[in-house]
Amino acid sequence: MNTFFKSLYFLAVITILAACDGNDPEPEVVGQFDGGVFVSNEGNFGEGDGSLSFISSEGEVSNDLFASVNAKDLGDVVQSLHISGDLLFAVVNNSNKIEVVSLSDSLKSQYTIEDVALPRYMDSDEENGYITEWVSFVDAGRVTIFDLESGNISKSIEVGYGAEGVKVVGEKLFVANNFGTSVTLIDLASETVTTEIEVGTSPKLLVVDAQGDVWVSCQGGYDENWAPANDGKLVELDAATGEIKTTLELEANFNGKIDVNADGTKLFYSVGPTIYSMNTSGSADAQEIYTSTSLFSYYGLAIGSDDMIYVTNAAGFIEAGSVLKISTEGSVIETFNVGRGPNDFAFN
Amino acid sequence: MVSRICVYVVLLSLTRLVLAQEDTVQLEAITVSALQFERFTTGSQLQPINFDVSSSLEKALSQQSSIYFKSYGNGQLATVAFRGTSASQTNVLWHGIPANYPTLGQMDFSQWPAWMMDELQLSPGANSSLYGSGAIGGSVLVDSDIAHKSKGASLLVGVGSFGEFKTGIKATYGEGRFKANTNLYRSYLQNDFRYEYNGETLRQNNASSLIKGIKQQFTYSTLHGTSFFADFQYTVNDREIQPTKSAPTSQDQLLTNNTRLAVGANQEWSKSSLNVTLAWLKNDQVYNETDQTTGNQYSSLISYWYQLNDQLEFRVGGNTNLFTASSDSYSDRFHDLQADAFTSVSAKPLLWWQSVLNLRQSFYADQSPFVPSWSNQLTIVQAEKIHISFNESFAFGFRYPTLNDRHWTPGGNPDLQPERSKTLDGEFDLKLPIVLNGVSIKIGGYQTWSEDWIVWLPSEAGYWVPQNFREVEISGLESSLGINGDLLGVYMLNASYTFNRSINKTGSNSGKLLPYTPEHNARISWQHHIRKYFNYRLNSSFTGKRYTTLDNTKRSSVAPFFILDFTLGREFELPLFAISIDASINNLLDANYENLNNRAMPGRNYQLQLIINYNR
Numbered sequence: 001m002n003t004f005f006k007s008l009y010f011l012a013v014i015t016i017l018a019a020c021d022g023n024d025p026e027p028e029v030v031g032q033f034d035g036g037v038f039v040s041n042e043g044n045f046g047e048g049d050g051s052l053s054f055i056s057s058e059g060e061v062s063n064d065l066f067a068s069v070n071a072k073d074l075g076d077v078v079q080s081l082h083i084s085g086d087l088l089f090a091v092v093n094n095s096n097k098i099e100v101v102s103l104s105d106s107l108k109s110q111y112t113i114e115d116v117a118l119p120r121y122m123d124s125d126e127e128n129g130y131i132t133e134w135v136s137f138v139d140a141g142r143v144t145i146f147d148l149e150s151g152n153i154s155k156s157i158e159v160g161y162g163a164e165g166v167k168v169v170g171e172k173l174f175v176a177n178n179f180g181t182s183v184t185l186i187d188l189a190s191e192t193v194t195t196e197i198e199v200g201t202s203p204k205l206l207v208v209d210a211q212g213d214v215w216v217s218c219q220g221g222y223d224e225n226w227a228p229a230n231d232g233k234l235v236e237l238d239a240a241t242g243e244i245k246t247t248l249e250l251e252a253n254f255n256g257k258i259d260v261n262a263d264g265t266k267l268f269y270s271v272g273p274t275i276y277s278m279n280t281s282g283s284a285d286a287q288e289i290y291t292s293t294s295l296f297s298y299y300g301l302a303i304g305s306d307d308m309i310y311v312t313n314a315a316g317f318i319e320a321g322s323v324l325k326i327s328t329e330g331s332v333i334e335t336f337n338v339g340r341g342p343n344d345f346a347f348n
Numbered sequence: 349m350v351s352r353i354c355v356y357v358v359l360l361s362l363t364r365l366v367l368a369q370e371d372t373v374q375l376e377a378i379t380v381s382a383l384q385f386e387r388f389t390t391g392s393q394l395q396p397i398n399f400d401v402s403s404s405l406e407k408a409l410s411q412q413s414s415i416y417f418k419s420y421g422n423g424q425l426a427t428v429a430f431r432g433t434s435a436s437q438t439n440v441l442w443h444g445i446p447a448n449y450p451t452l453g454q455m456d457f458s459q460w461p462a463w464m465m466d467e468l469q470l471s472p473g474a475n476s477s478l479y480g481s482g483a484i485g486g487s488v489l490v491d492s493d494i495a496h497k498s499k500g501a502s503l504l505v506g507v508g509s510f511g512e513f514k515t516g517i518k519a520t521y522g523e524g525r526f527k528a529n530t531n532l533y534r535s536y537l538q539n540d541f542r543y544e545y546n547g548e549t550l551r552q553n554n555a556s557s558l559i560k561g562i563k564q565q566f567t568y569s570t571l572h573g574t575s576f577f578a579d580f581q582y583t584v585n586d587r588e589i590q591p592t593k594s595a596p597t598s599q600d601q602l603l604t605n606n607t608r609l610a611v612g613a614n615q616e617w618s619k620s621s622l623n624v625t626l627a628w629l630k631n632d633q634v635y636n637e638t639d640q641t642t643g644n645q646y647s648s649l650i651s652y653w654y655q656l657n658d659q660l661e662f663r664v665g666g667n668t669n670l671f672t673a674s675s676d677s678y679s680d681r682f683h684d685l686q687a688d689a690f691t692s693v694s695a696k697p698l699l700w701w702q703s704v705l706n707l708r709q710s711f712y713a714d715q716s717p718f719v720p721s722w723s724n725q726l727t728i729v730q731a732e733k734i735h736i737s738f739n740e741s742f743a744f745g746f747r748y749p750t751l752n753d754r755h756w757t758p759g760g761n762p763d764l765q766p767e768r769s770k771t772l773d774g775e776f777d778l779k780l781p782i783v784l785n786g787v788s789i790k791i792g793g794y795q796t797w798s799e800d801w802i803v804w805l806p807s808e809a810g811y812w813v814p815q816n817f818r819e820v821e822i823s824g825l826e827s828s829l830g831i832n833g834d835l836l837g838v839y840m841l842n843a844s845y846t847f848n849r850s851i852n853k854t855g856s857n858s859g860k861l862l863p864y865t866p867e868h869n870a871r872i873s874w875q876h877h878i879r880k881y882f883n884y885r886l887n888s889s890f891t892g893k894r895y896t897t898l899d900n901t902k903r904s905s906v907a908p909f910f911i912l913d914f915t916l917g918r919e920f921e922l923p924l925f926a927i928s929i930d931a932s933i934n935n936l937l938d939a940n941y942e943n944l945n946n947r948a949m950p951g952r953n954y955q956l957q958l959i960i961n962y963n964r
Contacts, residue, residue, distance in 0.1 A: 048946035226811070227809075296806055296807060318803075320899050320904070
């Protein structure tokens with residue numbers, strides 16, 4: 001029986017040894033967030049490994065911030081971020097929630113909004129937050145209004161299918177209906193829908209330029225064989241009336257990610273691997289800024305208060321992604337390694 | 349770590365305790381048909397799996413250390429991957445016919461109740477020349493032959509934790525040369541187990557699973573060596589899809605119907621045989637009551653075997669598989685035809701040397717892979733007390749793109765080439781037949797070079813498109829120890845350990861491990877029959893850390909886990925009936941573990957089942 005027991009012990013020892021592994025260091029928590037940028041990392045759909053990263057003004061990266069501070073995972077598909085005052089909002093699409101943390105209190109969780117269905121983006125005014133929700137793939141989308149301080153939901157307003165980008169402009173709320181072709185206008189005083197504006201295929205995000213006009217990106221559609229229709233466009237809307245002022249046809253489909261520089265005079269977008277800018281008034285000719293030689297396209301795009309272009313490489317979601325910081329002259333300043341599927345930014 | 353050490357101490361202590369008693373009960377041996385494959389394999393290329401028909405297949409297969417059983421939750425989608433490959437690189441054959449769902453290119457083993465299976469064999473390693481498309485990691489052979497089954501009937505009733513209730517009845521009957529088997533099964537699992545997440549205890553609220561199945565088989569044998577068979581199976585699985593821990597409010601569900609029909613004729617002569625099998629397999633899935641995908645497969649298989657003399661035998665044959673499918677995600681209806689021709693030679697030129705050559709030429713669309721395999725078994729010592737042999741094989745594998753890869757809208761890519769692989773295997777096999785009741789030790793290694801792995805990648809068009817992208821090299825060591833003895837009764841100890849490294853050779857993460865390919869897998873199982881009617885079984889498995897992304901960082905990994913299951917059984921023999929009662933404690937140590945990232949698995953749970961066998 002000796003051999004028998006020796007063999008058993010041998011296998012047991014091998015197994016136990018195999019279980020001993022080197023430990024990677026825990027991510028360091030940065031306490032001061034002024035002047036830096038938060039990055040939402042979607043994570044892989046269904047794996048629940050979405051996360052929050054922060055790039056400080058000195059270029060130091062901290063990953064997995066929400067989980068390391070709050071001892072819980074951020075969730076599945078962290079779609080977007082929004083900052084209002086001291087609060088950072090992380091919109092977690094497939095977990096059907098908004099996680100809210102305090103910037104002055106080391107990103108400690110303040111509250112969680114859970115009565116939302118496939119939330120996408122948010123914007124806010126002084127009192128209220130406005131969350132767009134897809135609701136489902138067969139129901140109309142909606143905008144849910146909640147109190148910023150308490151997180152209590154006061155009302156939901158039905159809009160078009162696939163409610164996506166949302167922007168507060170004065171007393172109006174602009175909502176892009178991504179599964180359709182329109183932007184819905186809501187009067188915030190009465191909290192009712194006033195108009196629906198036809199803009200183009202798959203409206204995605206909204207930004208406000210120096211003149212106070214609203215720009216909406218339309219991603220473009222597909223024909224019956226799923227060949228791109230190449231009808232992506234940028235549409236300028238009059239903020240007061242909602243009327244279309246100008247349209248820039250991109251003659252391509254694109255990801256719909258747009259942003260404006262700090263003074264709102266230039267609008268930035270990318271088509272495939274190329275980043276462009278255009279003036280928001282006067283000549284609408286686009287200017288090519290930078291073309292990647294290694295990527296098909298960027299996943300996220302935003303302009304910092306330092307007028308730097310931040311784009312993300314989602315790396316096919318099979319590994320951690322990265323953020324590229326590019327100057328408006330087209331020089332890559334730095335690359336930051338962040339979490340899986342980096343998507344959206346919030347500048348503090 | 350401490351808990352893991354404790355487990356083994358407990359396990360070893362129990363083992364010692366058991367060995368202090370005595371009696372003998374012979375364990376049931378399983379019968380294996382599928383001769384057409386067996387004759388052209390060497391060594392342990394084909395391994396019969398002893399499984400408990402009343403339990404889940406997951407339990408049986410999880411005892412194989414060369415397999416990674418990927419389960420998306422308790423009673424949820426469950427696939428098997430051999431030797432650090434992916435689940436779609438596992439070929440599944442039923443009566444020799446490819447049985448993977450053609451749209452996905454995988455088999456969901458949770459939808460095929462063990463109660464409805466008779467024989468199960470595993471063939472780790474590449475061997476597409478013998479088994480066809482998909483056999484890059486390994487093959488699972490499901491088979492059934494009632495011609496040699498004795499008449500009788502069995503009734504199963506089982507209850508378990510989380511609202512599990514299952515019943516099954518099957519009977520083998522017939523007169524003269526006609527025999528039939530009828531099999532009915534139903535199981536329901538509410539699956540509302542509790543789990544820990546983010547410091548809270550939560551209850552699973554969308555993970556129930558209902559399985560219903562019927563199987564009917566017939567055989568008829570003539571006096572002249574001709575036999576006919578028909579095997580019909582229909583199963584329904586109505587399942588809520590267990591959400592991830594981080595999206596617990598998700599309410600998705602999947603309804604799956606599987607229909608399988610195989611009819612065949614077999615003519616046996618003294619030194620040759622001819623086998624013809626025709627089959628229809630239908631897999632129908634409805635997601636959230638709206639999205640329906642139906643795959644139909646019409647297959648034929650013909651093979652002729654001829655034995656020239658004791659040293660030389662041949663096989664030649666061919667098969668065709670016609671696939672059609674309809675789905676909201678396919679823009680057109682299509683007919684995809686695959687056709688293969690194959691031949692095999694097994695030679696024993698010397699008493700101590702068996703050599704097998706398999707060749708296959710396959711055709712699918714504009715692809716025509718040709719794959720050989722060559723394996724040798726060398727007997728080094730063949731004495732009464734000791735057998736030592738060395739097995740070696742060099743085999744090619746390929747896997748065709750799935751129907752989704754080719755036809756999914758948008759993205760489906762009809763220009764995909766098959767994935768390809770080459771595998772070199774070697775294994776020493778030591779048997780000590782008269783030490784105790786038999787001791788067997790196997791130690792082997794393998795190396796696989798593979799290319800053109802199909803990966804869905806973002807495209808310029810704005811959606812994902814499958815491409816022949818990745819190159820992977822896999823190396824591994826496998827070891828196993830089997831001991832049969834007799835102390836107060838028959839005992840069986842099986843222990844195995846596999847070390848595997850599946851290395852990505854493409855892109856910026858070249859040199860890193862592929863996601864969900866654990867480096868370490870270890871299994872120890874112990875079965876002991878004490879006196880005539882009492883038995884207990886301990887099954888333990890250790891699965892090493894798995895990365896979830898290609899960059900192999902700790903924050904993208906799933907922790908190793910150790911699971912111990914314990915079953916206590918009692919058998920009663922009555923004049924016409926044999927009754928067995930099993931009580932099981934699964935996950936005895938209440939491990940909080942994940943098989944896949946963020947998919948909760950149940951803690952300690954219990955099952956009680958009764959099987960009544962009627963033998964006329």
